[in-house]
């Protein structure tokens with residue numbers, strides 16, 4: 702992690718499923734009166750299919766292509782972008798993300814994550830997975846989140862405190878957004 706904070710680029714949240722990316726992104730957008738995008742929701746809207754449908758009918762690779770495409774698309778359009786946990790599986794998306802600033806890696810204990818997502822039928826890569834399998838997937842992605850992020854934030858605290866912490870980082874040496 703050796704990135705900078707940029708005042709003109711969007712804030713991007715990455716991290717494993719169930720770490721609270723969308724909740725925090727929505728919260729910041731609301732508090733700061735900024736625009737917000739959730740890549741999964743954009744993909745669902747644009748394809749008119751649910752994520753499980755895309756995985757089942759077109760495969761995960763196709764989903765990753767859509768994710769890469771809408772990531773680039775969103776950079777010009779939104780102030781805050783929440784990504785899907787598997788975005789780091791795509792070399793194309795990793796190339797895009799590795800060039801960007803303002804990426805925050807949201808993370809928490811895999812035990813907590815597992816309880817949140819284990820039976821979620823909207824998440825094909827988590828649904829009905831045994832704890833050990835999900836943990837293996839989680840561990841395999843950690844170094845990639847670490848590689849692209851400016852900093853890691855443990856999300857096992859209240860969203861308002863998370864928001865304050867993140868704004869403190871963004872505002873560390875100057876005024877971010879509040880010009």
Ligand code: S3P
Nearest residue numbers: 717718719785786787824825826
């Ligand atoms: C995925 C994470 C999901 C979604 C899709 C695949 C993954 O996003 O993009 O189900 O492989 O980790 P969330 O992280 O928002 O659950």
